Amino acid sequence: MSASRKNAITPSRSKDYAEWYQQVIKAADLAELSPVRGCMVIKPWGYALWENIRRVLDAMFKETGHRNAYFPLFIPLGFLQKEAEHVEGFAKECAVVTHHRLELDSEGRLVPAGPLEEPLVVRPTSETIIGAMFAKWIQSYRDLPLLLNQWANVVRWEMRTRMFLRTTEFMWQEGHTAHASAAEAMEEARRMLALYAGFARDYMAMPAIQGEKTESERFPGAVNTFTIEAMMQDRKALQAGTSHFLGENFARASEITFLDQEGKRRYAWTTSWGVSTRLIGAMIMTHSDDDGLVLPPRLAPAHVVILPVIHKDEVRSQVMEYCRQLAARLREVRFHDVPLEVELDTREMRGGEKMWSWVKKGIPLRVEIGPRDVAAESVFLGRRDRPARERESLPLAAFIEQVGAILDEIQKNLYERADAFRRRNTREIDSYDELREFFTPENRQKPEIHGGFALCHWAGGAAEEERLKNELGVSIRCIPLDDEEGEQGTCILTGKPSPRRVVIAKAY
């Protein structure tokens, strides 16, 4: 194989997708596994992504009337018990604090001491503790709606973890709201779902289907669970965000009541909704290629890297000065109201290695500056949405003028590429045989990338869903919201009439 055809990431996506994913994270220096089981360390390049996600979403939440607050990490064990389904859903994955002190034993080892009267659970989610506070704060219909959000870390003791997609501890935001009517709460749940879908589309350049979960996939304790489902490049579905209409369930559990205009005591209607650091995993698996991470410009920690090309000491100061000026001028450019983030990479290392390190980090634009560019007042530009070796010379002034437009074009290209991929791998399927064929790899020992989203008529229940899972390893990802009118059809499993199609896929 010639050097010019070498890719930066081994193995390739098609060779071993799961391993490719790990290698992309490593090569981009986003995160690494920590000494703590199932927990990762998010490194600066990865954390900056989260900070950008957070900055944008936080502004969107505030625009829709929400305020931030912070609730405790610890939840009294008894709180979790208040909502029956909630307990059942989370009990198996709770980290429990049972002691509040360490002592040295006779052999000099630290051992827990000072048992707690009531153990504390490290929050897997905060409905119960927030509900307890809502109960105090809400007395009158005038206190409603109460629209809060919390940025926090939570812990779920999962069996198997994967960086960003499922870690024992993860960061997220959880919105919690209380309303005077069911309709208003439902509207809130749907509004926040749409907000997530818009964020995925406009910032992550990731198409996502808005839909509702079936009963068996519902959040424990919710009346309705809504989801945005995105297709990864291995054609599996990833739940990228959720929004729940909780009905009166948590209000009853936590005694969140208010007096309405007629002076009648009523339970509040609550919602909760969240996205997590999983979004970073979603972004990686939506856009990255066999040369590593590809970042959508609107969330990239840096937009442009300037790579000085210096191979003679005589040109050093001249090239560096040109680079510094270029950096300064670029930093004055605003990209969607945010100043351009510009890196000037002055590390003493070989140019090729340096360039590839930025390709692997997914930075949208690379600008190489050598004596030739200085002389010609130009820049040598590489874009991450094009092959790494494909670069073009551009007059300096034109580049500065167009840089925002170029970034927008990259953003658009990434979205369109992802959307085309999703369409290409989405199929309407009307027989169980075809569904089986769709989800059966040719090589059973080492399955190749196959399947995708199957749109099928469905009128089954939990038992039929169980059958799908057992026989084909797939599940109903959601009942899409966007084609409410739908077309009448026949359920693929039961043969019963069905008012609309559902999305069936393998899932993370």
Next chain:
RNA sequence: CGGGGCGUAGCGCAGCCUGGUAGCGCGCUUGAAUGGGGUUCAAGAAGUCGUGGGUUCAAAUCCCACCGCCCCGACCA
């Protein structure tokens, strides 16, 4: 929690079966060549061989116990 595997330099591994001076690749440090690309050469630093016990003149190697991690199943943002 059931089944399998692995712990040896920062990372990835060989050595163990058949006990006898601690090895390789990458990375790191230094020097040189190269210079619009992931390069090459040379020199160097770095290891209580997971922990504890046993067998032995001698243990990374054989035996026992423990600890940790990874993979495969049931659970999940």
